[in-house]
Amino acid sequence: MFRLEDYVFHRDLTKTYPIITHGKGVYLYEENGKRYLDGCSGAVAANLGHGDKRIAEAMALQAEKAAFVHTMRFETDVLHKLAEKIGKLAPKQLNKVYFTCGGSEANESAIKLSRQYFRDRGEPEKQIVIGRWQSYHGNTIGSLSAGGDIKRRQPYNGYLLPFQHVSAPHCLHCPFNREESDCESKRDWSCVRELERIILEIGPGQISAFIAEPITGSQAGAMPPPKSYFREVRALCDKYDLLLIIDEVMTGFGRTGTCFAIEHDDVMPDIITFGKGVSGGYSPLGGMIVHDKIIDGIRENSNGKFLHGYTYSGHPVTIAAGVAAMDIYEQENILDNVKKLEGHLSSGLYKLKHKYPIVYDIRGRGLFFGMELASNQDGKPFASDLRISERLNELAMELGAVFYPGSGTVDGYAGDHLIIAPPLIITQGEIDELISLLNHALQALMDSMKEGS
Template identity: 60%
Template sequence: MGRVKQDFVFHRDFKKEYPIITHGEGVYLFDDTGKKFLDACSGAVAANLGHGIASIGDAMAEQAKKAAFVHTMRFETKALHELAEKIGIMAPGYLNKVYFTTGGSEANESAMKLARQYHRDAGRPQKHIVIGRWQSYHGNTIGSLSAGGDVKRRHAYTPNLLNYAHVYSPYCHRCPYGREQDDCLTKQNWTCVADIERTILELGPENVSAFIAEAIVGSQQGAVPPPPGYFEKIRELCDRYQIILILDEVMTGFGRTGTHFATEQLGIEPDIITFGKGVSAGYAPLAGMIVHERLIDGLIQNSDGKFIHGYTYSGHPVAVAAGLAALEVYESDNVLENVNEQGNYLVGLLLELKQKHTCISDVRGRGLLIGIELVKDREQDLLFKPSEKAAETINSIAMELGAVFYPGTGSIDSINGEHLIISPPLNVKKTDIDEIVRILDESLSIFKSQLRKDETVEIAK
């Protein structure tokens, strides 16, 4: 067959046409027609410092000139040690050994494999099952997809997935267990926690290796934070049954929620924190895991000091240099203070928008990871049909107006539930927040108008 188009890209969606981005400046991206887009979602909540920061690009180029690649099975670099030290100091408690990968999927895969090896070599060879949560996302490799609860991504690969278990996350706005948050807090009787213990006991504690959860549920539910005390109870369960607690901070790490790691807000110390995205602010593929010294002691004592695992590009010098330079910008720009200030301002404006638009049923999140739940009518609690593609349509309208958000669907039960994530770069300015909310306001109004026209046509038929 001859070629139909002179286009050799394997696109994410072959039925879509994508703007060609030529460059970025601050919170804006520019395409080859000159149109600019306010990056109101930091790409995929990754471009945490915006675009066009010369110091990060310069640091990468300088490292590439010195040594662009070394294999960490044989060599290490000074930059590797410097970045690991910075991250280890930032991490809470005794989490102080850093293993680098190129993406969050690899980071979570590494964490689950480490948990398995740790148990096996400590004389608990049956411990192999990972418990994850529905409506969660931990990556697209087979292992991380198996642990995650993104049903839409899982379905196509069901025969290939590992036999991992799942429970529901505490989505208190629409509790899957039919409970009220105030009742749970008052009685300290959490069905979502009891379900985890029930699952552990049904599987047999001797078979359960790890429990993995996002600190704040990101793309699958739209920035849903846990209720107070939830993770403290999870920590108790994991201690009781010798289960490794993996906290996925790929989206929330490096200041996104107003602290270095969201873990600092949860009152616990996990066994492993996975990270990605923000560590290099999207300037290079970089991620990894921060490991508690207890697990490291286990490797030294029981595994001859070796983790049976590795990637070609683990600790890639140029990517690590990007991470070092990005952390320097976080510090010099006092990003944490800005996240808290602008996050509070953004939430205030969104709550005002909620009063204006009955299609917003909830505003939630932490710092500059904010989600809004979308419904057809808040007063009647009427949901959009999945076929209406509300979040995706609103985002498409916003892109026409010059801003891009992070749409999601299936947040309630994997089929129903629409949301948008608003997660601009962490150095965003107040005027940028005003523009984000202005475009969102206009997009919601246009969408509502289109919906009325469609409904009128449907009635006429």
């Protein structure tokens, strides 16, 4: 049932939205009984699926004990439990966990921590953050300033901080017209050289951090980096004394088959930010994991105080959801399930690529894949007014599946993609169903395009 008039300030006031009454496993159910296979874990957040009573019961139990304490004055045992669980999963020198209510707040916190770390060390000029175009780090002013989502930035340009941006290593659409194999063999990445050029133009004494997603998510459709890219970036950060912030909001907690996606690159960040999957989407939760050298600096130079905080940082009920989720990840060997099913999902998606000429590329890791759509096999993007990725997802929803459509794949403006990122508890049979539904949606899209031609 669609409600045409209500009191909700919808994300899009021209649309009406299905009302979901409940979910179970990888499925969501509408009030009229229609079932949707959640092919994108909501927004790559519902890693453990829907309707898990263990997480709900953990939250209810904590609400009975203590629903809220302010972390300026008190802490709870669940706060310490979750911090320990996350800290033990992180790289060895990242041992302190700061909690927020989501990824935007996590990245905002990391930006501010980088600034305070250098300011209190006696270098107040080091405050500029360098990000990458076609990246997304959140919608607060600081995180939006660091991000490179052109369409989200434009309405707020007057408010944004004077951060800088460089090209992301999207070799399929290299802005420098180079081949990945050439860059890799020569250890000479144009996008890395661009980063060094910007560092030297601004002056290392003005820059606090470089922030990047280990796999570019919503803005490029699950685009993994080249093999040695992050090792080269880490070397530059060390050379010019910049902090390296790795944004694992979408990729953390098993999404790519490792606890954190940066593990694929064997690189040590200074700060890892996280969100989404940490609570399996059951409650708003995020945070950052911080390197010992930064913690030592805050102790030595800032009297041990990070001058930042949110009312709901470390909210006990939300934290309890995180503890329960972490237990499930471990007890049910979720990482093993991701590794086991990665090949099955990728195989199904590649079959669709071979079948439909509009599927230009398939890429990704674990249970985090992108499907790029183009008007020909040379990768020419569709006209943006055709809304190709949105139309494909709308057709999929009619059939009973939902995915994560995106645009601006090629250059921030042109290009369409779909993210396929089902809950990490999915089975092989459910992946077969997902591929079948996506197959029918692609066929329906192709048929509609023929009718319109």
